[in-house]
Structures are given as structure tokens and as C-alpha cells.
Amino acid sequence: MKLGFLGLGIMGTGMAHNLLKAGFSLTVYNRTASKCAPFVEAGATQADTAADVVRASDITFAIVSDPEASRALCFSENGVLDGISEGKGYVDMSTINAETSKEIGEALTAKGGRYLEAPVSGSKKPAADGTLIILAGGDKSLYDEAEKAFEAMGKKALYLGEVGNGANMKLVVNMIMGAMMAGFCEGMSLAEKAGLSTTDLLDVLDAGAMSNPMFRIKGPLIQQESFGVAFPLKHMQKDMRLAIALGDQVAQPLSTCASANESFKKARALGAADEDFSAVSKAIKTS
Amino acid sequence: MKLGFLGLGIMGTGMAHNLLKAGFSLTVYNRTASKCAPFVEAGATQADTAADVVRASDITFAIVSDPEASRALCFSENGVLDGISEGKGYVDMSTINAETSKEIGEALTAKGGRYLEAPVSGSKKPAADGTLIILAGGDKSLYDEAEKAFEAMGKKALYLGEVGNGANMKLVVNMIMGAMMAGFCEGMSLAEKAGLSTTDLLDVLDAGAMSNPMFRIKGPLIQQESFGVAFPLKHMQKDMRLAIALGDQVAQPLSTCASANESFKKARALGAADEDFSAVSKAIKTS
């Protein structure tokens, strides 16, 4: 099976390397062509356009920065749509909203292609380590064929049903993460103002039923007010906004998450948009 | 070292048994005297009053249902205060507010006794298994002497400083737990209304940075709307109220937790006060 890969940025670099390491034959393309060199050295073939990658591959994976970039990659000249043909698979692993994903999926399937959205949970390090969580929605036969490749890139892949479900699942997961982080930071601030040791608090939390990697990793960083970015706060706030909008569509009130979202917005207003999402702590401590 | 134990209810039963199992010499007292029988069989000595237990022991542990019961145990005739004398230790492990705890502590130390509050995190099963988390505040020398006993009753004990800190730490921890549960239930409801599988959601959560025993245990129960009580919702809501009141005292806004608290109140209004605190789901789904 011949694979293609489009988008060799922060995420794509690790993912494409993991495909090569797993022994897959890989054709790559990146808008800035120079980024392809290390992959060619590692055995990949470089193509001049996205369409060429698709033509050369059974399944093409892509990961770019946002819905606009996804759309451009598909619909621009010499884009994915120009290369697609009967039976070929295209897997967009970008974080993409359900509408954009459906639009791309419909265009590709109209030309006989197969489409899967497969946004990932995890950032730079899990991408490099091959420990992403992959949330797929769309063509089930394509999912089955791509499974070995998913295993090379992630520690878990789930097939969630129709196109849109992958995108929506990611929103739900990130919304829960946002509320959990805001509640955690409120507790850390309260402990501090009440004269308790936040190190003791982290110890207690880690010994009990709430024990989780996020508190364990972010807790000490929040204590040190060290907000080097793993997942940018502005992206978290955008995902919370979209999740709440999804709640609006289906008439599901989300009062705790809506409050948390306001704290993330406040943190943006305080200048923390490009810091880690744990910098919501600034909005909570300032206040 | 001779130990005493007051209060052989749901929690105390497991805790006193664990002290006996660890080989401690134990004198016990319970308001309903018949509950002492199994402990006497297991090697404990039964006393007629709380004061007698204190007189017979170097350190006396107690766990009763609420601050009023703690106060009664200490201040009523033939209570703890009547038995205390120079150097003796008293450790109240009930969930008790900082004010009550200080009042008891001052009365005992005025008569030469030593006092430690040591509320626990964990319910019936961890009490029986000896895996409680013990949050102690007060006399440090007493904490050090009691440490072996704490090891028999819990998997972790922390000395948190002055009287009141144990009580307040427990409030902070439970407040975080309440916000986390409310955010989790909102996510579960949103997933369901948006046509996603909540089983998939639980899978995704368990694979990532938020993975924790609470989601793992409560998630399937929430799916089944099975709210058999482990930690009663009304107690969680009371703790959130008290945590938010603590925030009021120290001028720490807690907007996400305050929203979560309103959902717990709503669940109370819907009749879920005596169900498990995960029944906050009812307030979120109804709405």
C-alpha cells in the first residue's frame, strides 16, 4: 500500500516520520518544499503538488493548521481534488469543523474518492512519539485500510461514524478539558489564598479518584506560573466556543463549561492568547 | 502506645478494624454500645464513656457524622474534654468545619491536651481497605506519634499545618471534584445530544491526559443512570457551598465552581439529594 503525506509542520513532521519508521512507502508534499529534504533522506519520495501525491498514493494523509488551510489544500489548483480518482482515499487529520469536513468529503466522493476526517488529540510530543489519539469519521472501508498507518501514528484510533463525528468528538473532549482546567486553577488559587500549600493540594489530588496526568504535569507549571505553550490558550478557547455553539444547536445547556469559557476569554483579554491553556490561571488569580 | 477509638459507624468500623489488624492495643466506645461487640471479640477493650476511652489511651481517634456530633462528643458530660489531661492526644477524623475544629482544639489544649483534626478523603470501601487519604492539621508532635496509626488506616497522610487547614483542604479538593464532575456530565450530555457515542467518549478520555479513576468508574454508571450512593450529592453540594464561602472570605472569585454548584443545587431540587453526587447528571440532562 502506497501512502502520501501533505503538511510537514509541527505535527506532520512527527507523524510522517513515524509512517516511514513503520516501513510504509511514502510520497510527501509541503508548501515550503525545503521541508521535504529530511524525509527524502529517510526514504520518502517528494512530489511537486498535492495532486501528484494523491495520484501516486492509495491513501493520502494531511495535517494543516486550520479549516481554511484544509480547504485550500483540497480545492486550490493542483490540490487534492485535482488528483483524486475512483477508490483513492484521503484522510484529513487537521482540526477542522464539521461543515468544512462535510464540504471536502462531498467534493471528493463526487469524483469517486473516499474520505475520512481524523483529527487528533495530542500535540507535538505525542505526534513525535506516535502516541496520538485519532478520532475518525467517514468512510469505514478507508478507516479499516488506514488502521495500520494509524497504529504507527497513534496509541489509539476510534471510528466514530459519519463525517463530522470526529470533529465534534474533539470539541466535546476539549470542552471537558477546559472546564476541568478552570476548576483546577480555581482550586489552586483558593488553596493559596486560604493559606494552604498548593504542593500539598497536588499531592492529595494525585492520591485520589481524580488523579490524572494533566493535573500532574500542569500543576507544578501553574505553581511556577510557567506557561510555555503545549496547547495554545486561544485554540482551547476557540474549541470551547465551538462546543458551546454545538450545544446551542442541539439545545443542550452547558452552564459550567460556559463559565469556564468566560475565564478563558478573560485570559485572552489579559494577553495570554498565545500561552499554554493552563494560563487561564492568570484570569482566575488576577480576579 | 495505647489507642482509643470513638464512633463505630460506617467509616469507623473499617478504620478501627484496621488498627486492630495492625496490632495496636485499642479501647473503643460507641453511643450504641452493642456495636462494640465485634471489636471486643477481635481483642479491643470496651469503655462506658468517651472520657474513659481518653483516660485509658495515649491517643484517641474519633469519627462521627457531622460538626454537631463532634461537638457533642467533646463537650457533653463524660465526653472527651472530661477525660483529657496533660499530654494526651485527641484526633478528630470527622468532616468538620474549621470553626468547630478550632473550638474543640482550644478547649482541649487549655486542659493540657494535644489536638489534631484529620478529616479523610474516601468513603466506606477505602475505610475498610485502609486506603483513605488523611488531611491533618494541628499539633505536629501528635501527628508524628499518630503516623503509624494513620498508615494502618490510610494510604496517604499529610500534615498540613495549623488547625483548620485539614478542613479547608478537604473543601478545596471536593470543590475541584464537583466542578470536574459537572463539566464531565455536560460533556456526556452534549455527546449524546450531538449523536456521538458516550462509550467512545469515555474511551477517548481514558486514553488521554485527563484519564482518571473517577471518569472510569462513574462514566458507565452515568450512562446507565445508576446513581447508587458512594458520596451523597447533598454532601458534595454542602462542601461546594462551604468552599465558595471560603472563597468569599478570602476574596477569591470561583466562577466555574459557582456554576457547578448551581447545577448540584438544581439536582437537589430535582430530588437527587440522597443519590450519588454523579446524579448532578440529572440536572444537566433535564435542562
Added chain:
Amino acid sequence: MKLGFLGLGIMGTGMAHNLLKAGFSLTVYNRTASKCAPFVEAGATQADTAADVVRASDITFAIVSDPEASRALCFSENGVLDGISEGKGYVDMSTINAETSKEIGEALTAKGGRYLEAPVSGSKKPAADGTLIILAGGDKSLYDEAEKAFEAMGKKALYLGEVGNGANMKLVVNMIMGAMMAGFCEGMSLAEKAGLSTTDLLDVLDAGAMSNPMFRIKGPLIQQESFGVAFPLKHMQKDMRLAIALGDQVAQPLSTCASANESFKKARALGAADEDFSAVSKAIKTS
């Protein structure tokens, strides 16, 4: 000055009649042509298309149900854009989002026309009584020329600056109204549950600094749970959503209004979407 009027629905009927009563020469058009008859009887001229109205008039006013209808009225065949020419004025009084309004404005001005958005505050009765509040943004010369017509339709007109400001002002005003209504309903429910008379509460409110027509009119209706629609709850919730989205764009947290919005969503989930917006009371009382 010759005026035109497009859209003779619930709002437009009262407004066009008020223009005729004030003595203006008026050409009218409505998609369902039969609705024009009473206006012709009252002295108006009927046109076959929107374009014809624009051609026959110096200034054309329009009020239709939503942004899609506004866009259709402008851009469809024989629509406003087909009739516009150098110097002619077009005033869209529909409730319209800033983006749609800008799009229409740019298309018309590109052909030499002048454009004003002028959404109104007030519903059927104020439209009939000529007591609307008119929130205008766009061409200032057109505003000045339209002022006499605005006086016939409303009790107050404000020129708010560029296109988009009228739309945004309406969102801000309705957002405040939503928060005020939610807080009011919470107070009414609390009074009732606490054994106080809500009639007394309304009396006290009306005697003090908060005294306002909305509490005076809606209060007794909320007591009677009589939610006959003046302003539909689903429209209020949509406006709150859009106002909060505006806050998101400009990084203004809106925590109280966001909470109120969740209550309106809950009321939608409880089936009150098409009742009056005061039916948010149902979400608050149920809970």
C-alpha cells in the same frame, strides 16, 4: 420626497401605514402581492417588483424576517440591487447581522446607491403606534434625509456611525434585557420558594431605583405563567448568542450574560422556544 416600502408583514404593516398617515408619497411591494391592497386603498402605489419600487423612490425602506430574507430581497432577480442607481437611498430595517449588512451595503454603494441599516427595538404594537426605537448605521446624508420618515415610524432614532453599529447596538441592548429578565425571574422564584409574596416583590421593585416598564408588564404575566408571545424566546436566545459571539471577537468576557444565555437555552430545551422570552422563568422554576 418619494418613499418606497418593501415587506408588509407584522412589523411593516404598521410602519408603512404610519408613513402614509404622515403624508408621504409611498410605493409598496410585498412578495405576497395581495397584502398590498389595504395600502393602495390608503393612497399608496403598488409595484410589481422590489427593483421597481427602488426605481420609483428616492428612499426605499424594507423590513423582512431575517438576514437570508434581506439578502434575497437585495440580490435576487428584480431585487433592490437591480433597481438601485446613483444617489438613491436604501434603508434596511430588518434585524440583520453586521456581516450581511456590510455585504448589502457594499453592493449597493458600488452602484452609486446610499445604504443605511436601521434595525428597530420594539415589536408589533410599537410598530403600529409609531413608537419604535430606530438604531441606524451607515450613510449619514441618507440618515438626515430619512429622519422625517423615522419620526413617523418611531419615537426615537439614533445615528450610530458606520454600517454594523446598528446591528451590534441591538445585540447589546437585547443582551442586557436577557440578563435582566433572567435575574428578575430568579428573584421571583426565590421569593416564592422562601414564602414571600411575589406581588409584594413587584410592588417593592416598582417603588425603587429599578422601577421599569418590563418588570411592570411581565411581572404579573410571569406570576400567572402566561407566556403569550411578544418577543419570542428563541429570538432572544439567538441575540444573546450573537452578543456573546461579539464579546468573543473583541475579547470581552460576559459571565453574567453567558449564564443567563444558558437559562434561555434550557428553556428552549424545555419547549418554550416559541413562547415569550419571559418563559425563561420555566427553566428557572423547574430547576
Added chain:
Amino acid sequence: MKLGFLGLGIMGTGMAHNLLKAGFSLTVYNRTASKCAPFVEAGATQADTAADVVRASDITFAIVSDPEASRALCFSENGVLDGISEGKGYVDMSTINAETSKEIGEALTAKGGRYLEAPVSGSKKPAADGTLIILAGGDKSLYDEAEKAFEAMGKKALYLGEVGNGANMKLVVNMIMGAMMAGFCEGMSLAEKAGLSTTDLLDVLDAGAMSNPMFRIKGPLIQQESFGVAFPLKHMQKDMRLAIALGDQVAQPLSTCASANESFKKARALGAADEDFSAVSKAIKTS
């Protein structure tokens, strides 16, 4: 009918003068005796103790700063309780919680006295102008006899039923006021950040169904960030806290008001505790 008056502070000064102006015979007492002079000049009799005032009067009114002061006035040596006897009336107009009020009422009625709580809505100026709103609960016969005096001090008096209802009604009213102010400030901030004129916003609000004296008076002060105190923010936040606690007792969720309360707390944390309650704007704008 002989009246007495205890507490000649900011509020009491205006109220006692209004009783004298209305022609009542008045005996006065104040802890700092020198404050009695202007009342003696105006025709009042000065007494040495609160008990003496009660002995000399048919009905004694009192207004002091908080529940502790109310309790001291009643229970200390030569206090109200020492002077009370069969049939005499005592009307405490302080802002007082239901528990304190019940305690005072029970003590007085046990000695044959009659008791009414009558907290007021309104601050210094309405006290001077005789335009307070009086919220009375307790002995109905006493209310009827005091009505003429209430007419001299207020523009409206309501008999609300049993002791506690006056206190609770005041909490409900102030809670609504707090939510309304927070929503208003959010709207003002949003308008400003979105490039709208807040003066236009105030104009629009004043022309519509929400038009009220509070927006009219506070709006321009909020624009100027002029927070000279009429009603201190810390008192508003305390009342919101107590109202929400009342909601907790009766299982009434209050999510919008709880969010508003968090903004008031944040304003306290930002140093606005002793400014006017409209300074909640600082918490909303900062954020």
C-alpha cells in the same frame, strides 16, 4: 402617641428629623450622646439609655449599622430588653438577618412587648427626603399603629407577614439589583469594546422597556468611572451572598445571580469593596 428613636447615624438622622417634622413627640438616644443636640433643639427629649427611651415611648424605632449592633442595642445593659414591658412596641429598621431578628423578637415578646423588623430600601438621600421603602415583618397590630410614622419616613411601606420576611425580601430585591447592575456593566463594556458609543446605549436603554432610574443615574457615572459610594459594593456582595444562601436553603438554583456575585467578589479582590456597587464595572472591564 409617643415615639422613641435609637441610632442617629447617617440613616437615623434623616429619619428622626422626618418624624419631628411630621409633629410626633420624640425621645431620642444615641451611643455618642452629642449627636442628640440638634434633635433636642428641634423639640425632641434626650434620654440617657436605650431602656429609658423604650420606657418613655409607645413605639421605639431603631436603626443601627449591622446585626451585631442590633443585638447589642437590645441585649446589653440598659438596652431595649431592659426597658420593654407589656404592650410596648419596638421596630428595628436596621438591615438585619432573619436569625438575629427572630432572636430579638422572641426575647421582647417573652416580656410582653411587640416586635416588628422593618429594614429599608434606600440610602442617605431617601432617608433625608422621607422616600424610603419600608419592608416590615412581625406584629401586625404594631405595623398598623406605626403606619403614620412610616409615612413620615418613607414613600412606601409594606407589611410582609412574619418576622424574617422583611429581611428576606430585602435580600431578594438587592440580589435582583446586583444581577441587573452586572448585566448592565457587561453591556456597557461590550458596547465600548465593539466601538459603539455608550452614550448612545444609555439613550436607547432609556427609550425602551428597560428604562429605569438606576441605569439613568449610574450609567453616566460608570462612563466616567466615578464610583463615589451611595451603596457600598461590599454590602451589595454580602447581600448577594446571603440571598444565594437563602436559595441554597430552599433548593432554588440562581445561576445568573451566582455569576453576578462572582463579579462582585472579583471587584472586592480588585480593591473596590468600599466604592459604590456600580464599581463592579471594574471587574468586568479589567477582565
